[in-house]
Amino acid sequence: MSDATIEAESAEAHDHPSDLDYVKVFVALLVLTGIEVATFFIDLPTPMLIGSLAILMSVKIYLIAAWFMHLRIDNRLFSRLFITGISFAVVVYLIMLSTFLLWDQFDF
Amino acid sequence: MADTATIEAPPAKAGHHQPGATGMSNQKLAMWVFLASECLLFGGLISTYLLYRDTSLDGPTAGEIFDIPFTSVSSFVLLMSSLTMVLALSSITRGDHPRARLWLLTTALLGAIFIGGQVYEFTTFYREGLGYTTSPFSSAFFTLTGFHGVHVSVGIVMLMSLYISSVRGKLRTENAETVEIVGLYWHFVDLVWVLIFTIIYLTARGI
Known part of the structure; x- marks a missing residue:
């Protein structure tokens, strides 16, 4: 096995999230969902509502893909x-x- | 001519399938290609919904019929199932099979609760006058959310297959990547729900 492969694998092992990391990501997703739902009930102008929902949705998608689907380390x-x-x-x-x-x- | 060492595939790591010529697991690569193609399927269904959401005819509109607190709870259930799925993978990677089985079963149960919620929602909508053929809006809505529900159901079947394999002792630590691949599918279904919840439900206020 080459040095580069060993280095890459040890970096992957080092970066692999712990169970606590997953729980933190889940809490972040819950908070973002809570903000999304709150945004729905606040009387915001439509462009501001759509803009804020789009940002929150994008962050949630990033968190799921990067952490739960491991794209961050894969x-x-x-x-x-x-x-x-x-x-x-x-x-x-x-x-x-x-x-x-x-x-x-x-x-x- | 290329050196023989560069042609040989690298050895498989513990818990991973045998890598192909690309140096990575073919099964995992296939799942990612499948998920990339699924983006087009759901993209088409979401776009169709956006085109027809203002065409309620004489039936109830999205703004009148959607129950946001109820759907928020469904979203919570599906997000929670993503956490339990990733904990199942973490457990099997460590060789903790009893805990992996528990998390797999919990994930399937949460998926079943989500589906139960969807059946309840569809039934309520039907009783309130929104059938599949009531309007272009209702057809687009039921097709999109129905397709998502079918994906969740397929995921539950895969999770239960993994659970049964584990109970029979056929799901060992070396097969952790099988759990990871099912997990990729499950998280993708969750990711699609994030899109549906925001684009379909939360922007329905003004309709």
Whole structure:
């Protein structure tokens, strides 16, 4: 086994989260969900509501993917695969949604 | 010509499947490719919902019918199941099989509670006049959340298979990666619910 492999594996072992780390991430997810629900009941203007919910949702998704799905410490190829899937879905469906929204604007 | 040492796959680590030519587990790679493709499936269903959510016809609208406190509890249950799933993996990696079995069973139970909540929610909506064919909004809503529910149910079947394998002594520490792969699927289902809860439920106020 090469020195680089041993180094990488020991770094992975060192970085591997403990049960307490997982509980901390869960508590963070709970707090963020609580803030999301509170945001729903506070009378915020729609753009501010959508903006704050989008930020909170993104942080929650990052926490689940990075910590629970181990993307933070796992092979970078898995992260790239997943990000490619998400990016592809976002781009394809944004184009689709804009097409539907713009459809009525033009007289084809 | 490449050196023989660079062609040989590295040896498998304890608790991991035999790595393929890429140097990583083929099973895990396959699960990540599958999850990447699932992003497109759920992306399509969420986009369809967004297109049709204002088309309630004479049925109840999203803003009138959604019960946010109830759905918040469902979200809590699913988030809790992600924690128990990762604790099951942690236990089996340490070789603590009784605890791993307990966490696997707890995860499946929490998943079943979530599904029970979804069945209750669907039944309530139906009684309030929102059937599958009531409006384009209702069809898009039931299809999206129904597909998610099917994914949770498949996850429960996988978790129970792992539990039964463990009880029979077939799930050893060397098979920890099998638990990790099922865990990836389970966390992805949780991640999709985070999206659904925010995009479908929490933005329904103004509709």
